[in-house]
Amino acid sequence: MTFHHYSVLLRETIEGLAIRADGVYVDGTLGGGGHALSICERLSERGRLIGIDQDGAAIEAASERLKDYRDRAVIVRGNYEDIAEILMRLQIEQVDGICLDLGVSSYQLDEGERGFSYRTDAALDMRMDQRGERTAADIVNSYSEEALFRIIRDYGEDRFARNIAKHIVQYREKKRIETTLELSGIISGAIPARVRALSGHPAKRSFQAIRIELNRELEVLENTLDRMIDLLSEGGRLCVISFHSLEDRIVKSKFRTAENPCICPPDFPVCSCGRKSRGIVLTKKPILPSEEELLENRRSQSAKLRIFEKRTEGN
Numbered sequence: 001m002t003f004h005h006y007s008v009l010l011r012e013t014i015e016g017l018a019i020r021a022d023g024v025y026v027d028g029t030l031g032g033g034g035h036a037l038s039i040c041e042r043l044s045e046r047g048r049l050i051g052i053d054q055d056g057a058a059i060e061a062a063s064e065r066l067k068d069y070r071d072r073a074v075i076v077r078g079n080y081e082d083i084a085e086i087l088m089r090l091q092i093e094q095v096d097g098i099c100l101d102l103g104v105s106s107y108q109l110d111e112g113e114r115g116f117s118y119r120t121d122a123a124l125d126m127r128m129d130q131r132g133e134r135t136a137a138d139i140v141n142s143y144s145e146e147a148l149f150r151i152i153r154d155y156g157e158d159r160f161a162r163n164i165a166k167h168i169v170q171y172r173e174k175k176r177i178e179t180t181l182e183l184s185g186i187i188s189g190a191i192p193a194r195v196r197a198l199s200g201h202p203a204k205r206s207f208q209a210i211r212i213e214l215n216r217e218l219e220v221l222e223n224t225l226d227r228m229i230d231l232l233s234e235g236g237r238l239c240v241i242s243f244h245s246l247e248d249r250i251v252k253s254k255f256r257t258a259e260n261p262c263i264c265p266p267d268f269p270v271c272s273c274g275r276k277s278r279g280i281v282l283t284k285k286p287i288l289p290s291e292e293e294l295l296e297n298r299r300s301q302s303a304k305l306r307i308f309e310k311r312t313e314g315n
Helices: 010-017 034-040 056-065 080-089 106-110 136-142 145-156 161-172 180-189 193-198 204-215 217-231 245-259 291-296
Strands: 024-027 048-053 073-077 095-101 232-242 279-281 304-310
Touching (some): 010 034, 010 095, 010 232, 010 304, 034 048, 034 056, 034 095, 056 106, 080 095, 080 217, 136 161, 136 204, 145 204, 161 180, 204 217, 217 232, 217 245, 245 279
Parallel strands (some): 024 095, 048 073, 095 232
Antiparallel strands (some): 232 304
């Protein structure tokens, strides 16, 4: 299957980066290379694009897509949490912009063998980096009932998390859970029929939760945003596209704290904590997809773009 990923909020992200022709930019979630290609098209021979992705299929697809820009594009297989180390190896101290598209690619969702989909029968995998040893099957077959409950409640925001976890544990006492449809069926059985009839697919939230846990998605995001701001040059911008409330909450909170890090009590007349602002949030409200984009790609529906600009001079 050809690697395909619709570049969500492409125009808005490129505008948000305010690209300079001789600048250095990082696409931390390279995917099929859509955002990276648009960046490269705006760079001169002195500019540079570093594309990072942990998915081997994405690396292969993006390398082909960016083949005309080999003079200014460097592609690295890795996790964006290692951005500082990757840039150090490339002898780059600061960059002018970074973008993240946190969505699962259309390829990953549609390629049944990857195990991300609850609609296609496949091995229960869900690894974004297939070099990793642990799979989704390891989580559902080894985590305690309490741990499964917390994951599905916190990462899936499913009100039936307790019952879903209970059904998973009861099922695996008889047989190891191996496939996506097997797990999907267990989850469906844990949700009342009246709810299944009125809501979307009953397994959607639980599959999301297990995928987030397996790939450490929220942990990586939480731990890396501050590091990315540190790596920006003065006036550099960080653009982050999120797809569900948990991601967006982290981005919003991190950006707000970077803009206003003061921890003094609100009634203090003058700040005494000494914490300095690292820049400004350019998106007081997130940028959402246009009507045209929503008609073209329904998976853009939940996308939100937030932009932070580093400004430290004069603080």
